[in-house]
Amino acid sequence: MNVLVVGCGRLGTRLAEILDEHGHDVAVVDSNPDAFRNLSEDFSGLTITGMPMDMQVLQNAGVQNCDAVAVVTPDDNLNITVSQIVREFFGVKNVVARISDPARENVFKRFGLKTVCPTKLAGDAMFTALTQPLSPKNLSFETATVTFHCRAVDKAHDGAVVESVPMDGGETIFGVLRTSGEMELYTVGKSMMLAEGDQVIFAKVVD
Known part of the structure; x- marks a missing residue:
């Protein structure tokens, strides 16, 4: 699959590397170029520096050709905005967004977005x-x-x-x-x- 990962923090880095290791074509977007230092030297995907809400940045990352997009920045508001842009303007149906606040899960669902909440997952596991x-x-x-x-x-x-x-x-x-x-x-x-x-x-x- 062609997969775009928005956000290159710990979660985004881990996800991008796993996808890359499994042979998927991966592009990663982050507004901070230093964030890409988290990626291993073996990472073979693309890195694009820019604001995730900028449609030109998303186009530069190839979002229009993506089979799936994961939006995993630490900002819930940014994640929901970018997820909507990707779905509504670029027609990507398989969009998964990270949310840190479990209380916002229903808000994301009303927009038809799939979500993963690390807070809930960690709490359940603990x-x-x-x-x-x-x-x-x-x-x-x-x-x-x-x-x-x-x-x-x-x-x-x-x-x-x-x-x-x-x-x-x-x-x-x-x-x-x-x-x-x-x-x-x-x-x-x-x-x-x-x-x-x-x-x-x-x-x-x-x-």
Whole structure:
């Protein structure tokens, strides 16, 4: 597919790289040229600097030829505006918008937009990890299913960084459930030390 990703923050970067790794043609738009430094050196897609609401910028990114568009900036108002422009002016039907405020989900739905709310997803995953930490749980997003499960930290990894814990193929680190019951979400580049008894939460796309 030809996919346009609007916003190159942590979420936009991750999404663009996954799409690129799976062989899709990807273009990324962001108003800040420094944001593209987040992309890996292996990223083969296009990067376009400019305001996402500018129709000429969107055209430069090839929106008119896109099969799908993901609008993932941190600004909910900007996301809904850009999503409407993409749908109404460029005729792209498959548009997914990120929203940070769960209360705005109904507003997006009234405009016929598909949404993903990281706040709700993280909250649901954290609740599951806290109340049923050892039981794998699945969440489905459109056609993809993600499974979350915990792995206890043993003595060998007491005091080690979270990245040192063995992972199975396709797994990524989601966070750490501390013995105190507190939950820490994993961020690349952030030093997270483990203690015996902690639970490392892993995520994996299974379908």
